Amino acid sequence: MSSSPGDSSLILQNTNQTYIKNSRDPPNFRTYQVLKRKRYLSRSESCEETDEDFILKITDSGIFYKDYSNKIKSWKYLIYRTNYNYQDFKKYKYISLKKNEIFKLFINDPGKETKKMLKLRKQLAFICFRKKDGSFDMNDGKVYKKSDLGKEEHTEDKIFDLLLDIYHEDKCCYSEIYIFTTNSPCLARPNHLPCMIQAVYIAIILYKKHGIKTTIAYLEPWGFSGSYENLLPECSIKDCIYHFESQKLGSKDIIHNSPQTATKTIEVDMALINPIYKQIIPEIENQTFPMEDSNKTKSKRPRPNLDLTQFCLKISEPKKRETFIKKLNEVKSDLFKKEDLDKTFGDFISHGLETFNKSMKKIYDLLIEIDYANIYEEIQEYLKSFFFPWWAGKVEDASSKFLKKQTSYFLQESAFLHSLIDIKDTEHFLDIGYLENFNI
Numbered sequence: 008m009s010s011s012p013g014d015s016s017l018i019l020q021n022t023n024q025t026y027i028k029n030s031r032d033p034p035n036f037r038t039y040q041v042l043k044r045k046r047y048l049s050r051s052e053s054c055e056e057t058d059e060d061f062i063l064k065i066t067d068s069g070i071f072y073k074d075y076s077n078k079i080k081s082w083k084y085l086i087y088r089t090n091y092n093y094q095d096f097k098k099y100k101y102i103s104l105k106k107n108e109i110f111k112l113f114i115n116d117p118g119k120e121t122k123k124m125l126k127l128r129k130q131l132a133f134i135c136f137r138k139k140d141g142s143f144d145m146n147d148g149k150v151y152k153k154s155d156l157g158k159e160e161h162t163e164d165k166i167f168d169l170l171l172d173i174y175h176e177d178k179c180c181y182s183e184i185y186i187f188t189t190n191s192p193c194l195a196r197p198n199h200l201p202c203m204i205q206a207v208y209i210a211i212i213l214y215k216k217h218g219i220k221t222t223i224a225y226l227e228p229w230g231f232s233g234s235y236e237n238l239l240p241e242c243s244i245k246d247c248i249y250h251f252e253s254q255k256l257g258s259k260d261i262i263h264n265s266p267q268t269a270t271k272t273i274e275v276d277m278a279l280i281n282p283i284y285k286q287i288i289p290e291i292e293n294q295t296f297p298m299e300d301s302n303k304t305k306s307k308r309p310r311p312n313l314d315l316t317q318f319c320l321k322i323s324e325p326k327k328r329e330t331f332i333k334k335l336n337e338v339k340s341d342l343f344k345k346e347d348l349d350k351t352f353g354d355f356i357s358h359g360l361e362t363f364n365k366s367m368k369k370i371y372d373l374l375i376e377i378d379y380a381n382i383y384e385e386i387q388e389y390l391k392s393f394f395f396p397w398w399a400g401k402v403e404d405a406s407s408k409f410l411k412k413q414t415s416y417f418l419q420e421s422a423f424l425h426s427l428i429d430i431k432d433t434e435h436f437l438d439i440g441y442l443e444n445f446n447i
């Protein structure tokens with residue numbers, strides 16, 4: 008298959024038609040009702056009939072939510088909803104500047120270890136209270152990390168326990184509660200009430216009984232239940248091999264024939280994700296992305312096995328041959344060296360071309376010196392046939408990884424935004440949003 012310049016859509020088939028046909032049929036989810044026992048919340052399967060999509064639904068008879076813990080099912084549903092109102096996701100919900108300042112005050116307060124964790128975006132949750140007289144209660148603020156948790160426990164669970172205790176008190180001196188969580192509260196949790204549902208439920212009962220308002224801020228959208236990177240199919244943001252056509256490369260098949268170790272992924276149908284990839288590619292094609300190839304990570308595309316003896320045999324003088332072998336090995340390690348790079352797609356292409364040309368110049372200069380310029384072209388053709396497919400493959404792998412990461416982030420953001428739309432009726436006492444301009 009050959010492709011034309013700049014036509015990245017060639018690698019994405021137009022599947023809008025099939026998509027619209029399938030989208031009338033979003034997957035069905037079980038509905039659960041939230042139950043309040045004495046000291047904790049639980050769930051029971053609900054018989055309540057509902058024909059609309061919702062994360063959480065508040066009716067006179069109680070609070071209901073859908074169980075999105077089946078990852079593939081909820082993923083398909085998410086794409087269905089995301090495609091339906093893509094533009095909505097451009098308007099994201101932020102915590103107001105005033106509240107932003109309050110969170111920053113508390114974020115800057117905890118110890119060094121907490122700061123380090125936040126810098127790395129590690130999950131932690133903390134809570135702080137504002138009293139009815141307007142002052143903040145600095146003693147009751149607590150930070151919960153993963154190391155504080157029992158099996159299957161989420162950091163927010165600790166906070167909910169605390170809040171349920173406050174709820175059960177006869178009187179309460181607080182007017183506002185501020186909750187911070189690195190990742191947004193989860194929307195799906197197998198056999199358990201998701202944190203988001205618990206947060207909303209508790210905010211409702213706290214407001215009803217004590218008049219307390221709740222604000223929840225987060226840094227990363229967790230979506231239903233984390234990243235989709237392992238579910239997303241491979242797709243390069245551009246067809247890389249085209250850019251090397253000037254190097255007289257053959258078809259794209261060369262890339263797929265070049266050595267590649269198998270990776271374990273559960274892939275979701277490409278046809279379903281294509282409309283989302285199509286929206287995201289133009290947004291990210293000029294961004295930089297990493298190509299990680301240091302010794303820590305096992306390369307997906309190992310160095311090809313080159314047979315360089317065939318060229319050495321052409322040089323009869325032992326001394327010249329020795330110099331030549333030395334230089335050729337140097338060039339080989341330069342060409343296929345392991346590096347951690349961070350570049351745009353276009354700069355990766357240029358980097359590959361530059362690396363190759365630099366190495367060829369070295370060989371050419373040497374061959375002139377030892378009077379063997381006649382074998383230059385042969386060597387160049389040989390190295391070209393290994394280097395460019397290898398490099399193009401690496402660029403495409405890295406760009407695919409980046410695309411998957413960005414797409415997953417976008418879908419996680421989208422899932423969370425949907426949940427905010429679904430709970431907008433609680434806005435006068437519950438504020439949930441992204442913490443902007445967060446720097447430590």
Ligand SMILES: [Zn+2]
Pocket residue numbers: 161163192193196201202203
């Ligand atoms: Zn959770």
